[in-house]
Amino acid sequence: MAGIMIYSDKDELSFELLSGAKLISGHTGLPINAVCINNSEQAQGLAARGAETYLINNEAINLADSQGMASALESAAIQLDANIILLSSNRRGKELSGRLAEKLAAGCLTDVGSIKVNLDKIECMRNSLGGAVLAAQMITSDYKIIAVEPRVFEEMAVGKEGPINNLKIEAQAAELEVLEQRAKVGDTANIESANILVAVGQGLKSENDMLIIKELAEALGAEIACSKPVATDKKWLPEERIIGLSGKKCKPDLAVILGISGQVQFTVGIRDARTIVAVNTDENALIMQMADYIMVADLHDLVPEMTRALLVKKRLNGVRL
Amino acid sequence: MNIVVAMKQIPDLQQVRIRNRQPVLDGVPMTFGSIDKNALETALQLKEAVGGNVIVISAGTEELEDTVKEALAAGADEAYLVLDDELEHIESSVSAHLLAELIKQIENIGIILFGEGSGDNYSGQVGPRIAEILGLPEVGYVCDIELEDSRVKVTRSLEDCEEVVRVSLPAVLTVMADINEPRIPSVTQILKAGKKPQQILEVEDIGFDLKGDKKIVTLSSLAPENKRKQITVKNGEELVDALLTEGVIRR
Ligand SMILES: Cc1cc2nc3c(=O)[nH]c(=O)nc-3n(C[C@H](O)[C@H](O)[C@H](O)COP(=O)(O)OP(=O)(O)OC[C@H]3O[C@@H](n4cnc5c(N)ncnc54)[C@H](O)[C@@H]3O)c2cc1C
Ligand SMILES: Nc1ncnc2c1ncn2[C@@H]1O[C@H](COP(=O)(O)O)[C@@H](O)[C@H]1O
Numbered sequence: 130m131a132g133i134m135i136y137s138d139k140d141e142l143s144f145e146l147l148s149g150a151k152l153i154s155g156h157t158g159l160p161i162n163a164v165c166i167n168n169s170e171q172a173q174g175l176a177a178r179g180a181e182t183y184l185i186n187n188e189a190i191n192l193a194d195s196q197g198m199a200s201a202l203e204s205a206a207i208q209l210d211a212n213i214i215l216l217s218s219n220r221r222g223k224e225l226s227g228r229l230a231e232k233l234a235a236g237c238l239t240d241v242g243s244i245k246v247n248l249d250k251i252e253c254m255r256n257s258l259g260g261a262v263l264a265a266q267m268i269t270s271d272y273k274i275i276a277v278e279p280r281v282f283e284e285m286a287v288g289k290e291g292p293i294n295n296l297k298i299e300a301q302a303a304e305l306e307v308l309e310q311r312a313k314v315g316d317t318a319n320i321e322s323a324n325i326l327v328a329v330g331q332g333l334k335s336e337n338d339m340l341i342i343k344e345l346a347e348a349l350g351a352e353i354a355c356s357k358p359v360a361t362d363k364k365w366l367p368e369e370r371i372i373g374l375s376g377k378k379c380k381p382d383l384a385v386i387l388g389i390s391g392q393v394q395f396t397v398g399i400r401d402a403r404t405i406v407a408v409n410t411d412e413n414a415l416i417m418q419m420a421d422y423i424m425v426a427d428l429h430d431l432v433p434e435m436t437r438a439l440l441v442k443k444r445l446n447g448v449r450l
Numbered sequence: 451m452n453i454v455v456a457m458k459q460i461p462d463l464q465q466v467r468i469r470n471r472q473p474v475l476d477g478v479p480m481t482f483g484s485i486d487k488n489a490l491e492t493a494l495q496l497k498e499a500v501g502g503n504v505i506v507i508s509a510g511t512e513e514l515e516d517t518v519k520e521a522l523a524a525g526a527d528e529a530y531l532v533l534d535d536e537l538e539h540i541e542s543s544v545s546a547h548l549l550a551e552l553i554k555q556i557e558n559i560g561i562i563l564f565g566e567g568s569g570d571n572y573s574g575q576v577g578p579r580i581a582e583i584l585g586l587p588e589v590g591y592v593c594d595i596e597l598e599d600s601r602v603k604v605t606r607s608l609e610d611c612e613e614v615v616r617v618s619l620p621a622v623l624t625v626m627a628d629i630n631e632p633r634i635p636s637v638t639q640i641l642k643a644g645k646k647p648q649q650i651l652e653v654e655d656i657g658f659d660l661k662g663d664k665k666i667v668t669l670s671s672l673a674p675e676n677k678r679k680q681i682t683v684k685n686g687e688e689l690v691d692a693l694l695t696e697g698v699i700r701r
Contacts, residue, residue: 193613195578195581195588196581199582220590221608224590224624225578227546228581230575231543231546231583234665236543237543239573257570257671258463258466258473259570261468261673263671263672263673263674264671266667266669269664304618305587305617306616306617307613309613309614310612310613311611312610312611313610325698357627361628375566375567382698383693383698392464400676403698404693405678406689418680419676420678421678421680422682422683423682424682424684434685435689437686438690439699442694
């Protein structure tokens with residue numbers, strides 16, 4: 130019994146998993162099978178990227194029902210003779226991994242941030258202790274379930290066409306009924322790919338002050354990001370802009386961090402930034418310890434000052450040209 | 451109806467310092483993960499709405515007997531615990547099996563609540579694993595709950611959408627941190643918490659082989675290296691000049 134199987138409810142993430150599977154297959158020689166459930170478009174996308182694709186079409190399988198989804202993937206893994214299962218570590222993917230792992234008596238690692246293959250051993254890195262440490266872990270059970278964070282792997286490029294096979298899976302009607310689905314209010318920000326980030330935290334006094342943050346971001350050519358409470362408690366910014374353990378992991382060239390205390394659950398999302406500036410009224414704030422440039426100041430004074438300085442330099446530069 | 455809440459004991463992460471890339475846990479007090487406190491608050495609000503008992507379940511080291519008073523003071527009626535000093539760093543599958551055994555001892559369960567992720571491991575696995583062991587439906591990342599007789603209508607928050615679903619009870623739900631604001635117990639509640647019932651089990655009582663059932667090995671666990679310049683700047687202009695010199699911003 131040996132083989133790799135990938136599945137994600139999101140097309141892009143499944144294309145990323147395909148690259149992850151390639152890495153493992155390159156070291157182990159194991160075959161890769163890509164599974165799609167009730168999504169022929171995704172099947173075409175995977176096949177276009179060279180994957181041996183298996184499409185399950187069965188309306189009784191409901192994406193929202195982790196129980197039925199786990200059953201379907203369990204049957205798929207058995208039929209395809211796959212023991213290494215790569216899933217995406219988005220919310221649906223994490224839910225599914227736990228449930229599927231229990232079915233297969235498998236060890237499971239979620240939120241995996243990188244994978245290294247050593248001979249036939251798959252080492253996974255993930256945050257632990259709330260993000261205070263980075264652990265290298267390995268699954269020792271026969272079945273292995275690895276849920277990989279978004280963007281760890283690049284999407285596989287379109288290449289030689291792979292086949293699409295139909296996979297027949299029996300399913301029982303879900304015990305769960307979806308009544309409504311509403312899209313979250315659109316925000317196209319992609320803080321993970323921004324070169325410069327201005328991140329704001331609870332040191333910001335009011336929503337009105339967001340204006341000075343916007344002006345600074347504009348002068349810097351930066352995206353605006355935030356700590357979790359600014360989005361979830363204050364609701365001044367959408368959740369897509371949260372940096373950290375339950376938000377996004379970002380690697381900008383520059384992160385200007387304003388009024389954020391720097392607890393580990395935040396810093397895990399920004400510690401790979403090349404240069405970090407921290408502005409905080411408290412010189413002992415934890416964030417100061419991980420900053421390249423430390424500024425003990427009230428952000429409401431410093432931010433407009435910094436914006437002015439930037440605009441002056443730009444204008445000076447314009448004159449010189 | 452009994453409402454069960456799983457709460458994991460963890461070291462107070464705000465007090466953990468790093469030395470030689472290792473976390474220093476000596477003397478750091480234990481507490482419950484913050485999202486688990488949201489799960490408890492959810493249970494307490496459900497109880498206030500429809501009655502019933504709130505039962506906390508947990509697997510951890512002996513200190514748990516003390517830590518659990520936090521939850522009992524906040525309003526939980528009773529606790530079922532598995533205690534063993536070997537349970538300091540347990541993997542998700544082991545936690546799930548131990549907790550499932552505790553749940554099997556409780557009758558008339560309506561809802562079993564979990565945090566979306568534990569405070570230390572944040573794997574998000576334990577809730578779905580237990581749902582699988584018990585053969586129950588599960589809804590994760592819940593941000594709103596409405597009880598309807600023998601069913602529950604919940605809203606779950608996914609990355610790109612909110613999904614309203616209805617499931618029959620008993621069901622497993624995992625909640626998000628923003629579902630509520632956990633209450634802080636009063637001094638009298640804290641004093642009374644010691645008198646509330648605690649059912650305590652040992653790992654042997656459950657017949658579980660802690661070592662034999664390991665599915666994960668940890669090869670290393672280190673704090674990432676932190677090499678930062680740590681330059682203090684005095685004003686906005688000096689900061690902008692430094693960043694220009696560094697080349698991270700362009701004129
Ligand atoms: C499982 C779990 C996951 C989590 N995931 C995340 C996550 O992904 N992202 C995240 O951010 N958090 C996360 N958290 C929450 C995290 O623990 C912190 O609570 C949060 O990061 C704190 O946000 P903050 O720094 O903005 O607020 P605070 O901790 O309140 O800090 C505010 C800071 O602003 C400073 N300040 C005040 N006034 C001013 C001023 N006028 N000018 C300048 N500075 C000022 C203060 O000195 C303080 O340092 C998570 C928590 C848990 C338990
Ligand atoms: N040892 C434990 N004792 C009690 N509850 C736990 C334990 N481990 C995990 N949980 C529960 O499961 C949730 C998810 O944990 P995790 O899978 O570790 O992220 C937590 O928020 C708790 O509600």
